[in-house]
Amino acid sequence: MREFIQGLPKVELHLHIEGTLEPELMFELAQRNQVKIPFSSPEQVRSAYQFSNLQSFLDIYYQGANVLLYQQDFFDLTWHYLLQCHRENVRHCEIFFDPQTHTQRGIAFETVINGIIQALEKGRQELGITSHLILCFLRHLDEHSALQTLDQALAYRELIIGVGLDSSEQGNPPQKFARVFAKAERLGFKRVAHAGEEGPAQNIRTAIESLHVNRVDHGVRCVEDSALVAQLIESQMPLTVCPLSNIKLKVFSNMREHNIVELLDKGMCVTINSDDPAYFGGYMNQNFHAIADVFALTHQQLAKFSINAINASFIHEDDKQKLRQEVFDYMQSYIG
Numbered sequence: 001m002r003e004f005i006q007g008l009p010k011v012e013l014h015l016h017i018e019g020t021l022e023p024e025l026m027f028e029l030a031q032r033n034q035v036k037i038p039f040s041s042p043e044q045v046r047s048a049y050q051f052s053n054l055q056s057f058l059d060i061y062y063q064g065a066n067v068l069l070y071q072q073d074f075f076d077l078t079w080h081y082l083l084q085c086h087r088e089n090v091r092h093c094e095i096f097f098d099p100q101t102h103t104q105r106g107i108a109f110e111t112v113i114n115g116i117i118q119a120l121e122k123g124r125q126e127l128g129i130t131s132h133l134i135l136c137f138l139r140h141l142d143e144h145s146a147l148q149t150l151d152q153a154l155a156y157r158e159l160i161i162g163v164g165l166d167s168s169e170q171g172n173p174p175q176k177f178a179r180v181f182a183k184a185e186r187l188g189f190k191r192v193a194h195a196g197e198e199g200p201a202q203n204i205r206t207a208i209e210s211l212h213v214n215r216v217d218h219g220v221r222c223v224e225d226s227a228l229v230a231q232l233i234e235s236q237m238p239l240t241v242c243p244l245s246n247i248k249l250k251v252f253s254n255m256r257e258h259n260i261v262e263l264l265d266k267g268m269c270v271t272i273n274s275d276d277p278a279y280f281g282g283y284m285n286q287n288f289h290a291i292a293d294v295f296a297l298t299h300q301q302l303a304k305f306s307i308n309a310i311n312a313s314f315i316h317e318d319d320k321q322k323l324r325q326e327v328f329d330y331m332q333s334y335i336g
């Protein structure tokens with residue numbers, strides 16, 4: 001199955017670019033930019049990555065981002081991720097970035113976005129990887145800060161396909177950002193939100209009803225509301241599920257307890273993603289392996305995750321058709 005997963009054309013829809021900061025690059029940038037970090041080696045950084053919940057991760061994740069200062073840093077970060085996509089046959093990705101994490105510490109919005117965009121363009125030209133960029137609002141900050149961030153984004157309207165919502169779900173329900181998302185919708189942005197990761201199923205309902213999301217990020221707690229499950233299947237609302245993340249952040253106690261295959265078998269549009277791979281122990285292939293190993297998945301089930309991600313992506317319909325064809329051709333060549 002490892003060989004099949006490696007060759008399977010894949011699409012990633014839930015990836016925080018700040019979450020791809022590997023300890024080695026963190027060290028390199030800390031030295032290059034003369035930023036002090038409370039670790040003496042990349043190994044020590046790795047061993048500090050033991051999390052008890054989402055917040056314990058976020059504290060370390062925001063601290064790690066402090067080494068990112070210049071456009072070149074954001075370029076290097078994004079380029080490293082794209083090289084990994086290339087190694088793993090990820091053909092298209094839709095990347096989150098958190099501008100407030102950087103503007104709050106005095107880094108200009110344009111420094112962040114220009115570095116990321118430059119790498120995405122190089123990835124398109126040199127690696128043949130297509131991509132979209134999604135601006136995420138930090139939900140622990142207030143509406144005013146989100147509106148300011150949306151205003152800053154307008155100068156880059158053509159480079160940003162949509163907006164998202166991330167950070168601490170508990171205590172920061174989707175309705176806090178209803179007016180921000182309504183404005184983004186009027187401006188023509190697609191919309192996604194983290195919901196039902198640590199928070200209740202009701203947050204998934206509110207994200208759909210009040211934020212008008214096109215996809216739900218995580219969403220695994222939908223199973224606590226059977227009417228919602230039926231609605232998600234009927235509407236084919238995509239869920240961008242992140243298996244290794246869910247184990248690292250104790251959303252499920254172990255991979256056997258994970259519900260992604262149950263949701264797939266019910267006919268829900270679930271996808272596999274890596275979330276913050278430098279912190280959670282693996283990129284796309286490892287997330288596929290983690291599920292395939294425990295649930296003894298068939299080739300068809302694995303391919304369905306790719307088909308779902310293609311359908312759930314924000315690419316043009318004709319490009320979706322081309323990618324679906326690649327998956328079908330791959331299946332044919334593999335199992336005849």
Ligand code: HPA
Pocket residue numbers: 016019054166167168169194197245275276
């Ligand atoms: O999994 C996540 N949940 C919420 N916020 C985040 N920011 C990075 N990763 C995550």
Ligand SMILES: [Zn+2]
Pocket residue numbers: 014016166194217275
């Ligand atoms: Zn996430």
